[in-house]
Amino acid sequence: MVKESRVDVLIIGAGPSGLMCANALAVAGVDFRIIDNRPIGVAAGQADGIQPRTIEVLQSYDLAEPLLKEGAQMHLCAFYNPGPDGGIERTGRAADVTAPTARYPFKITIAQASIEALFIESLKSQGISVDRPIVPSSLEISQDPEELLDPSAYPVKVVLDRILPSGTTTEQEIVHAKFVLGADGAHSWVRKTLGFTMDGEQTDYIWGVIDFIPDTDFPDIRNRAAIHSSNGSCMIIPREGDKVRFYLQMADKDVMDPETGRIDKHKVTAENLINTARKTFYPYTVNEPKQVDWCSIYIIGQRVASKFSKHERVFISGDACHTHSPKAGQGMNASMNDTHNLAWKLAQVLRGRADISLLKTYELERQKYAQDLIDFDREFSALFSGKPRTSENQEGVTHEQFLRAFQASGGFSSGIGVHYMPSAIVDTIHQGCAPNIIIGERMLPQIFVRAADARPVEIQDMLPADTRFKLLLFAGLLTPEQLTKVRRFAEELELPTSFLQKYNYPAEGKAQSMFDIISITAGHKDDVNFLDLPPTFRTHWSKVLIDDMDVTGRLGGGAYARFGIDETEITMVVVRPDGYVGMIAPSTALESMDKYFGSFLIGKTLNP
Structure with missing residues (x-):
């Protein structure tokens, strides 16, 4: 009798893209399974370059440290051209990364096997391993519209064959999945089964x-x-x-x-x-x-898949949906960032906190990025x-x-300039409140000083990839008049009709609450008393920052001016769980925030 099983997410392929997704889902506490057709992972060769933005992303999962320690770092690029004697001569040198806002202004190179090992060790520490060697032999998606729109349904049926040491396949299993990810490489079985073309x-x-x-x-x-x-x-x-x-x-x-x-x-x-x-x-x-x-x-070869998902139930990522030359160091980076984009969306839909329509933004954002990548690669x-x-x-x-x-x-x-276009999760209506924090791009790195203990902290380190939306409250200069405005705004957010109350589910098990508020004041560290802020804006002593330099006078300061934020106003910056800015709004436009979150989140059922 054929074994049957159920799983929320089935990941097919344990390369960098599949492993990134697995690690993100594991951290989020999502039920998933990852399979691969290889008995072991990559031994040598393949991809080897980690771009500055990808280092930031790995840092958000607390995985960057080993790469920074063990990998080679490329800070400089040298250029050689034909010389007069028939050989080559150096014609110049330049910084290898030409992205001024890069937190890590270099690329890291290390074997793909080391990068995969990083994820595999992280999964192992959570009691999860890659199931291998297994190959999928058939995939069916339900045609029932109601079932497809029901996040609790299992509309995808995948038949798996376990490859035995003799090379034969006898053990068969039928897996019923809510969602499937095909991260199975350039010759993707999933993509071919879905009938997607590579254009x-x-x-x-x-x-x-x-x-x-x-x-x-x-x-x-x-x-x-x-x-x-x-x-x-x-x-x-x-x-x-x-x-x-x-x-x-x-x-x-x-x-x-x-x-x-x-x-x-x-x-x-x-x-x-x-x-x-x-x-x-x-x-x-x-x-x-x-x-x-x-x-x-x-x-x-430079190709992009015609579609990245089928009914928002089966997705493809990485080389399965885009291929290009390796010399600009994009392949593995694009692949890992595909599933970094997808994982938090799957987690919130599976928790019942976000509408299944949120998953449409995966193809919307990553297919355009892939096409831009191919256009860049063609020229380069x-x-x-x-x-x-x-x-x-x-x-x-x-x-x-x-x-x-x-x-x-x-x-x-470098990945620093990735820009997602307006959508349900990218709303640019109030861009003018902070003109230099670009909505649709990742939150800029910036050092602030923690109000409670004057410790310098990098804002990106306060934006872990834990599926929460980070609400950066730029509270301004805390004069008596400003504090009155801040307290009034806190009272508005505490009303049951505000987005903060409607959508802020409490933490359950590994599932975090929906929002994490970080307050950032203007002023001097000697003068700011973080207890002046209302409790809504200081959920923990470590979550109140000051835009000032540290005690050495070398780190931090100048963020309000750099971002173009008015110190006499209250400005909220919404950072998505993947580190990208989704929305900015002044405190006077709370209805814009309510509308933004209401377009893709599901409100809590209030007790009568």
């Missing part, structure tokens, strides 16, 4: 990639380096320890089978890739490597793979062209 194109650019410990006299081997040579292009990515990754542009003759016109995998050897590097690096030498970990080859790849300008090739790419594109794309490639 875009494949380029003619062939690239080899090799991870190794080099022996070379190249002076920028520990910086990111972009090399344009007459022999082709190369990107150098320093890695953890002494390792380095080379992305090498390959000539057709070096990798193609002349009879079939297809890539001949037998030609893709470490020796061939090192030989290509030697030609590209001249006059610098690349000797026999001390150690080779992994090498591979790929043709750049063409510039990187194009022939450099030389005296013989006046039509080629100049150093100035490439540098301009590199620096202009900094906000996007």
Whole structure:
């Protein structure tokens, strides 16, 4: 008899995207199961770059520390172009991250296996493991509209086959799920089963990639380096320890089978890739490597899935819905940020606190981002793979062209500039209250001083990814007149008709309350008494901050001016559970806040 089971969320695929989702759901206390078709995770190779925004996201789950400690950090990028003697010469260096508001102004590189291990260890500490090796063999979604709109229903049926050591599949299981996530890679079974197409194109650019410990006299081997040579292009990515990754542009003759016109995998050897590097690096030498970990080859494809979800019951994420070149370091970052966007929405719908329509914003936000990513990647790849300008090739790419594109794309490639368009959860009506906190972008990093003990704190560290909406109350300069306004506003929020009362479910088990209020006053740390604020605005002694410098005079201060917030007004900034600003409103526009939260949250049933 076939075993049957039920689960709230079934995650298919235990790469970075699936594991990010699993970890977020585990933290939120959601019932889920994660399966993978591989007996073990990635051993070597694959993705390796963590962008500044993704470091912030991992920090919000308390997972960034090991990466900051163990990974290589890329602070500088060097640029090389053809020199007069036929070899290459350095034409400049620039900051590797050109995003002024980055909290971490560098990229981290470390093996994908280490990143996966981070999530797996976090899950293990909560008694959860990846179920493997298992493959799905069929997926059906109910056609009943009522069932599809009922968050408590199990409208998705997935048949799973467990792969036995002999390679046969005998143990079969039928899983009834409320929601399914296909995080199963570029050849996604889930995407194909749903009938979604991958729209875009494949380029003619062939690239080899090799991870190794080099022996070379190249002076920028520990910086990111972009090399344009007459022999082709190369990107150098320093890695953890002494390792380095080379992305090498390959000539057709070096990798193609002349009879079939297809890539001949037998030609893709470490020796061939090192030989290509030697030609590209001249006059610098690349000797026999001390150690080779992994090498591979790929043709750049740039595609986005036609849809990211079916009936808001089955979703796809990561490489299953967008593929692009790896040289801008976007793949794994985009993949993890897909499910960082989705997980809190699933959690609130499953708790019965948010309407199922909230899940429509996943495709709305992440599909547009993926399309923007492909457009960026198309331009960046063409510039990187194009022939450099030389005296013989006046039509080629100049150093100035490439540098301009590199620096202009900094906000996007770092993830810092991700901007979600207006929707149910992004309302820009009162943007003017804080013109420099951009609604739809992540909350800017800023150091404040804690009112109770003068300790400097980074505001992003007070915005953990715990499914709560953070309400930043900029209370202004606490004059007697201002305090009167603040107390009156607190009384309004305490009315049973206000959003704070209607939607603020109490904490239950692992499920947090809906809102976390953090008050931020103007003024000086010597003068502010946090007990002057009404209890609604000081739920804990640690939740009242001052826009002032710390006792050393080096950290903090100037936030009101930086954000464009008036110290004589009361301004509320709503930060979504994923760290993005969803709404800003003055205290005089409480009805706007009520309308915002009422558009996607479900009010508590009040006792008669």
